[in-house]
Amino acid sequence: MKYLFIILCIPCSLFAQEKNGTQKLEREARAYIREGNKLYNAASYVAAEVAFKKALEKVPESKKAAYNLGNSVYQQNRNKEAKEQFLELEKTLKTKEEKATVFHNIGNTLMNEKQYGPAVEAYKKALRNNPKDDETRYNLALAQEKQKEQEKKDDKKDDKKDDKKKDDKKKDDKDKDKNKDKKKDKDGDKDDKKDEDKKKEDKGDDQKKDPSKDKDKEKEQQPEKRPSQLSPEQIKQLLEAMNNEENKTQKKLNAKKARGRKVKQQKDW
Numbered sequence: 001m002k003y004l005f006i007i008l009c010i011p012c013s014l015f016a017q018e019k020n021g022t023q024k025l026e027r028e029a030r031a032y033i034r035e036g037n038k039l040y041n042a043a044s045y046v047a048a049e050v051a052f053k054k055a056l057e058k059v060p061e062s063k064k065a066a067y068n069l070g071n072s073v074y075q076q077n078r079n080k081e082a083k084e085q086f087l088e089l090e091k092t093l094k095t096k097e098e099k100a101t102v103f104h105n106i107g108n109t110l111m112n113e114k115q116y117g118p119a120v121e122a123y124k125k126a127l128r129n130n131p132k133d134d135e136t137r138y139n140l141a142l143a144q145e146k147q148k149e150q151e152k153k154d155d156k157k158d159d160k161k162d163d164k165k166k167d168d169k170k171k172d173d174k175d176k177d178k179n180k181d182k183k184k185d186k187d188g189d190k191d192d193k194k195d196e197d198k199k200k201e202d203k204g205d206d207q208k209k210d211p212s213k214d215k216d217k218e219k220e221q222q223p224e225k226r227p228s229q230l231s232p233e234q235i236k237q238l239l240e241a242m243n244n245e246e247n248k249t250q251k252k253l254n255a256k257k258a259r260g261r262k263v264k265q266q267k268d269w
Contacts, residue, residue: 029058033065040068045075063092070105079109100130107139116147 036051049072055065070085083106090102107122123140127133 025058029055029062029065032058033062033068036065036068036072040072040075043075045072048072049076061092063089063098066092067102074105074109077112079112083109096129100126100133100136103129104133104136104139107136107143111139111143111146114146114150116143116150119143120147 032051032055036048036055039045039048039051049069052065052069052072055062056069059065066085066089070082070089073085074082086102086106086109090099090106093099093102103122103126107119107126110116110119110122120140120143123136123143126136127140130136
């Protein structure tokens, strides 16, 4: 019986030791949490972060240590890390009040990152869990206003992008038209040159085919030849013929004049 009693008491002793160990860890964790709170209130956020992490090493399921750690990281503007810390904590929470507080802080981290749409959703979740929280309601209204402003800016940016695309397209079209015109001009010059070359070739071929044309042109360009001079005898005969002709003409004129005169009549006395 003696030995049996000892055997039966061994599990009770182990349980007691385990309980004492757990209590010791909890006491140490609470001590770190108190230290972290003091540092946090003194704005020593880095040191407070270290204290809360030590508390979690002692008691990983400590909601206070996890929540305060998220706040310490948030105060150091490490918003993404703080958000992840709060999201992990939210999974372990059961009361609506605790969830409301965590969603409120998640909204704050998103606001700092200018993610106004997700921040609006986070504040809405906080209000669903605690509709009486005026601070969350105010933050929600601010987030919605910022979201509208951001959407307007995005619309303007989109309009500018569209305008830029249109301008770029117009410019491309103009460049294409210019290139087409240049190509046409080049093709036109080539065609003119070809026509000119062709005319020259045709002209050369005509000259080769019909040499008489060249002779005619040479004749046209040459001055006319003067008739040969008369001999002295021919000149004499020509002058005599001219004199005789002139005498005949003069006689005819004198005859006409004689016929046309009035004759004076002698007066009878």
